[in-house]
Amino acid sequence: MNKRYSRLPSKPMMYHYQPFKRLHIDWILLFGLLCLTSLGFIVLYSASDQNSHLLVRQIIRLVIAFGIMLAIAQISPDKLKRWSIWIYTIGLIMLILVLLFGTIGKGAQRWLNLGFFRFQPSEIMKVAVPMMVAAYLSKHSLPPNLKQLFISLLIIIVPTLLIAKQPDLGTALLTAVAGIFVLLLSGVSWRLIIGLTSSVIAFIPIAWTYLLHDYQRQRVLTLLNPESDPLHTGYHIIQSKIAIGSGGFTGKGWLEGTQSHLQFLPERSTDFIFAVYAEEFGLMGAVLLLLIYLFIILRGLYIATQGQESYSRLLAGSLILTFFIYIFINIGMVNGILPVVGVPLPLISYGGTSMVTLMATFGMVMSIYTHRKLLAN
Amino acid sequence: MFNQQTFKDHSREKHIFNNRILLAGAIIILLLIVLVVRLYYLQIDQHQHFTTLSQNNRLGIKPIPPTRGLIFDRKGTLLADNLPTYTLEIIPEQVENLDQTLKNLSQLIQIRDKDIKNFHRLLKEKRHFEGVPLRFRLNDDEVAKISVNRHNLPGVEIQARLMRSYPLGESTAHVLGYVGRINKKELQKIDNANYKGTNHIGKLGIERTYEKYLHGKVGYQEVETNVRGRTLRVIKQIPPSPGKNLYLTIDIALQQTAMQAFGNEKGALVAIDPNTGQVLSLVSMPTFDPNLFVNGINYDNYNHLNNSPDRPLFNRALLGRYPPGSTVKPFYALAGLELGEITTEETVYCPGWFSISGYSHKYRDWKKWGHGHTSLAKSIIESCDVYYYRLAQRLGIDRMHKFMTGFGFGLLTNIDLIGERRSLMPSREWKRKTMQQSWYPGETLIAGIGQGYMLVTPIQLASSTATLANKGVRLQSHILYATQTQDNENLILLKQKALQKTPVHLEYWRKVIKAMEDVVHSARGTARRIGKDIQYHIAGKTGTAQVFGIGQEAEYKEKETPKHLRDHALFIAFAPADNPHIAVAVIVENGGHGGSIAAPIAGKVIKQYLKDNSINE
Numbered sequence: 001m002n003k004r005y006s007r008l009p010s011k012p013m014m015y016h017y018q019p020f021k022r023l024h025i026d027w028i029l030l031f032g033l034l035c036l037t038s039l040g041f042i043v044l045y046s047a048s049d050q051n052s053h054l055l056v057r058q059i060i061r062l063v064i065a066f067g068i069m070l071a072i073a074q075i076s077p078d079k080l081k082r083w084s085i086w087i088y089t090i091g092l093i094m095l096i097l098v099l100l101f102g103t104i105g106k107g108a109q110r111w112l113n114l115g116f117f118r119f120q121p122s123e124i125m126k127v128a129v130p131m132m133v134a135a136y137l138s139k140h141s142l143p144p145n146l147k148q149l150f151i152s153l154l155i156i157i158v159p160t161l162l163i164a165k166q167p168d169l170g171t172a173l174l175t176a177v178a179g180i181f182v183l184l185l186s187g188v189s190w191r192l193i194i195g196l197t198s199s200v201i202a203f204i205p206i207a208w209t210y211l212l213h214d215y216q217r218q219r220v221l222t223l224l225n226p227e228s229d230p231l232h233t234g235y236h237i238i239q240s241k242i243a244i245g246s247g248g249f250t251g252k253g254w255l256e257g258t259q260s261h262l263q264f265l266p267e268r269s270t271d272f273i274f275a276v277y278a279e280e281f282g283l284m285g286a287v288l289l290l291l292i293y294l295f296i297i298l299r300g301l302y303i304a305t306q307g308q309e310s311y312s313r314l315l316a317g318s319l320i321l322t323f324f325i326y327i328f329i330n331i332g333m334v335n336g337i338l339p340v341v342g343v344p345l346p347l348i349s350y351g352g353t354s355m356v357t358l359m360a361t362f363g364m365v366m367s368i369y370t371h372r373k374l375l376a377n
Numbered sequence: 378m379f380n381q382q383t384f385k386d387h388s389r390e391k392h393i394f395n396n397r398i399l400l401a402g403a404i405i406i407l408l409l410i411v412l413v414v415r416l417y418y419l420q421i422d423q424h425q426h427f428t429t430l431s432q433n434n435r436l437g438i439k440p441i442p443p444t445r446g447l448i449f450d451r452k453g454t455l456l457a458d459n460l461p462t463y464t465l466e467i468i469p470e471q472v473e474n475l476d477q478t479l480k481n482l483s484q485l486i487q488i489r490d491k492d493i494k495n496f497h498r499l500l501k502e503k504r505h506f507e508g509v510p511l512r513f514r515l516n517d518d519e520v521a522k523i524s525v526n527r528h529n530l531p532g533v534e535i536q537a538r539l540m541r542s543y544p545l546g547e548s549t550a551h552v553l554g555y556v557g558r559i560n561k562k563e564l565q566k567i568d569n570a571n572y573k574g575t576n577h578i579g580k581l582g583i584e585r586t587y588e589k590y591l592h593g594k595v596g597y598q599e600v601e602t603n604v605r606g607r608t609l610r611v612i613k614q615i616p617p618s619p620g621k622n623l624y625l626t627i628d629i630a631l632q633q634t635a636m637q638a639f640g641n642e643k644g645a646l647v648a649i650d651p652n653t654g655q656v657l658s659l660v661s662m663p664t665f666d667p668n669l670f671v672n673g674i675n676y677d678n679y680n681h682l683n684n685s686p687d688r689p690l691f692n693r694a695l696l697g698r699y700p701p702g703s704t705v706k707p708f709y710a711l712a713g714l715e716l717g718e719i720t721t722e723e724t725v726y727c728p729g730w731f732s733i734s735g736y737s738h739k740y741r742d743w744k745k746w747g748h749g750h751t752s753l754a755k756s757i758i759e760s761c762d763v764y765y766y767r768l769a770q771r772l773g774i775d776r777m778h779k780f781m782t783g784f785g786f787g788l789l790t791n792i793d794l795i796g797e798r799r800s801l802m803p804s805r806e807w808k809r810k811t812m813q814q815s816w817y818p819g820e821t822l823i824a825g826i827g828q829g830y831m832l833v834t835p836i837q838l839a840s841s842t843a844t845l846a847n848k849g850v851r852l853q854s855h856i857l858y859a860t861q862t863q864d865n866e867n868l869i870l871l872k873q874k875a876l877q878k879t880p881v882h883l884e885y886w887r888k889v890i891k892a893m894e895d896v897v898h899s900a901r902g903t904a905r906r907i908g909k910d911i912q913y914h915i916a917g918k919t920g921t922a923q924v925f926g927i928g929q930e931a932e933y934k935e936k937e938t939p940k941h942l943r944d945h946a947l948f949i950a951f952a953p954a955d956n957p958h959i960a961v962a963v964i965v966e967n968g969g970h971g972g973s974i975a976a977p978i979a980g981k982v983i984k985q986y987l988k989d990n991s992i993n994e
Contacts, residue, residue: 049470142390185401187393235438245419245427259431283420290409297405301398310387313394317401324405328412335415 024073024370032296037062040348046255047269047276061352065359072363076371077312084135091128094121095162122163122171123357129159129175130318133182138311143187152183167213170341177325181318237336239265240275251282269350271342274334293327303369312368319361439600440573443593444539446620450629451858456549459539463515466508471532485526486519508534510576513672541671547664548633551692554582555667571595585795590860593620622861626655634985635660638978644965645693647839648982651960653873654852661693695797698832699964702920703760704949705827707889709768710753712780714885718771721888724750727763733818740766740822757892758902762826769825774816778804783879784841785851792836792854800837803830839962846951846960848886849879890916894954903972907980915983917950919971943967948975952983959986
């Protein structure tokens with residue numbers, strides 16, 4: 001023990017030595033995340049028809065994602081702030097590259113192939129946009145004036161359009177939302193918010209005719225009337241509602257969900273995993289899951305209010321609100337109250353990319369909390 | 378003062394922020410309550426309704442793959458058919474122990490390691506409830522064995538599927554291409570929904586070019602299944618719409634005549650109707666049996682085809698690039714006349730060689746002692762090189778390039794077959810771009826006899842010949858003749874499309890075409906042996922393309938040169954000369970002289986076609 005720490009005290013220490021503090025982990029947030037991911041593995045095991053290979057792959061991904069979270073938690077918010085513009089610029093360049101050279105998967109051009117691995121630059125943008133907006137706004141005194149507001153909107157809109165062009169409407173909207181949350185938290189006056197919102201609503205008919213792809217329009221139409229297309233998207237929603245509804249209060253029990261196992265509940269280990277869960281664990285289980293999510297969100301929001309600099313506060317706040325939006329869109333979609341837009345259920349759905357991004361954001365949140373300098377006391 | 382200002386701001390910022398976070402927290406809780414209310418509605422309020430649905434609902438969706446369109450030749454001969462075959466499929470969801478099942482199956486029927494490997498690959502790509510094919514083309518005996526043991530093999534199904542078959546096999550391979558199993562790369566490009574239940578996709582040729590016509594649209598069955606997933610009852614059905622039938626411009630009898638005419642020679646022949654641009658015949662020799670590829674060719678067969686020095690898989694008609702040799706001379710003659718660099722009357726003395734003043738290099742004629750005084754007509758009939766060295770020097774490469782491009786040299790024909798290679802008509806600009814070098818005068822001369830950088834593909838040469846026959850009007854060459862939907866017998870014909878017209882004085886056309894007739898029909902013509910016994914006239918031009926260079930003073934002796942280094946033989950022709958109905962380009966690899974090897978092949982094709990269609994005058 002002594003030998004291991006012997007190198008440390010040479011640095012002058014500002015506060016008194018706590019071994020775990022140096023890990024920059026927020027244990028309360030970590031506890032919530034662990035509860036959530038453990039529950040996720042239980043559901044995934046059932047949703048994947050007890051496919052242990054798939055489960056192991058997911059566990060490996062999670063370990064990597066936790067590693068990335070830990071690593072990012074070590075970076076101080078000051079550094080994050082300084083790096084924001086570079087991360088944003090690199091992300092923007094990669095988005096352009098993806099449009100020029102990207103590989104096409106499932107009808108959209110999202111992947112950048114670097115030879116040894118492929119990744120989606122749009123995932124980086126989900127974090128880079130709020131970072132950039134927060135970094136920009138925190139340079140000036142808040143709330144932002146009209147000019148700063150418009151520059152921030154520009155920062156948001158450029159990558160959003162690039163992602164929408166891939167076309168990946170879901171990610172584009174979520175990226176925009178993350179940036180807009182920063183603006184809302186920065187204290188933009190309500191009058192302006194209302195004004196902008198109404199002009200966006202006025203913009204919807206234009207977007208409908210010119211920006212949306214056929215399949216995206218189809219999705220919205222199917223949502224409004226799922227029975228109109230029982231073979232494809234409508235079928236997803238109908239089956240998912242049957243699965244959830246037949247779960248009842250207590251659910252059918254783990255691995256016992258008939259709808260999810262015998263029937264063709266589609267995408268059941270990815271986007272529609274909530275239906276599997278709600279069928280097997282019932283309303284009780286669903287509420288438990290929502291409470292775990294709420295716990296994480298509330299802790300995150302608390303951390304945001306404790307940020308010492310406006311950059312930290314804005315970033316943490318917007319990241320946590322975006323996290324909530326994922327949850328709401330996914331569960332809303334599976335329940336049939338929102339369109340099927342292909343957003344995974346955070347930290348539960350099978351898949352690596354979004355998990356890594358999410359854990360990276362939690363790493364930032366932890367960094368913001370654990371890097372505070374205890375000056376006042 | 379300043380510090381205080383920022384401090385004040387800071388606390389105000391924090392205040393606003395905290396208020397907004399509080400508001401956000403409230404909205405979040407509200408929205409979560411909305412979700413809980415919705416869940417309550419679904420799971421408690423409507424629980425009974427959904428439970429009933431879930432118990433009655435053993436509904437599944439099964440894709441019904443569409444029937445692939447048939448392919449016929451221009452006279453209605455069937456070229457690509459769908460034959461019923463039995464396929465062994467496994468539905469992973471219904472199998473308890475996959476390895477055990479595979480083991481049990483291999484005791485009943487022959488399953489090779491390759492089948493299992495392929496199966497595992499497909500397994501990853503399909504959903505759990507979709508059948509994954511393990512063996513194709515089961516024979517009756519194997520079907521019986523599986524059927525008897527079916528109760529022991531849950532999740533194993535025998536599907537009667539339609540399998541592509543090419544009854545005329547080798548004759549159509551280079552035109553039709555073939556279908557094969559969908560691979561991973563293709564899977565990413567296609568509309569997955571429309572290919573549910575389909576295992577094959579066009580890989581090459583017409584099958585690939587017109588995949589979207591041939592495939593059709595997938596149908597669906599809403600079925601009720603038992604607990605194991607077997608279909609009990611079909612509730613609703615949306616039938617698939619089958620792919621379109623295609624009629625090709627190819628005349629398969631003519632195609633076979635051409636193949637026979639090649640014998641054991643390698644090469645390519647393309648015949649085009651100059652009035653329409655329809656490709657009547659497209660031959661690349663040697664060829665292969667496309668049926669081998671439909672279910673994945675086995676390793677030995679593929680190796681044999683792929684490593685054969687004769688390269689049967691290589692479509693020479695589209696991809697082979699050859700120096701055109703003397704076949705370009707009629708085109709240059711037209712250029713010279715139209716641009717005023719030669720007249721029909723003047724003669725050029727040919728001593729057997731030509732040189733640029735100031736240079737010692739001798740550009741030699743194929744006839745060592747020369748042709749003597751040579752007129753335009755004689756230059757074509759006897760194929761004098763010196764005449765064209767001089768003409769090329771006068772035209773210059775830029776004008777040559779421009780004129781020849783009008784006939785399609787150096788361009789893609791954009792024929793409706795995938796994978797065509799571009800031919801090459803050199804120019805100063807091209808050389809500067811690709812080689813970063815300036816153009817040398819000697820290269821113009823070499824281009825003047827169709828050697829050097831100049832390269833043609835058989836399809837392009839045929840298209841250019843058709844343009845010549847058509848007096849400068851270049852039409853789009855195509856192979857698709859008409860389409861036909863399954864529910865409407867009427868053929869939808871493809872429209873012909875003119876691409877470009879090169880204006881040349883009518884008198885010049887007459888002179889050049891007359892000279893080309895004399896190539897075949899006069900006593901000194903280089904292709905005189907095919908001109909006998911016919912009432913109409915064929916206009917033609919022979920060509921010989923060097924495969925390797927010979928030294929300045931050395932002599933080329935055909936008999937002593939190994940076969941694979943011998944010259945390529947070329948021949949272009951159209952007939953009847955005064956009212957052309959067919960234009961042909963033939964290339965025989967290492968065939969020696971155009972007149973002796975290539976011309977007879979073209980002759981047989983022309984005579985057959987004109988006889989079959991009773992066009993003789």
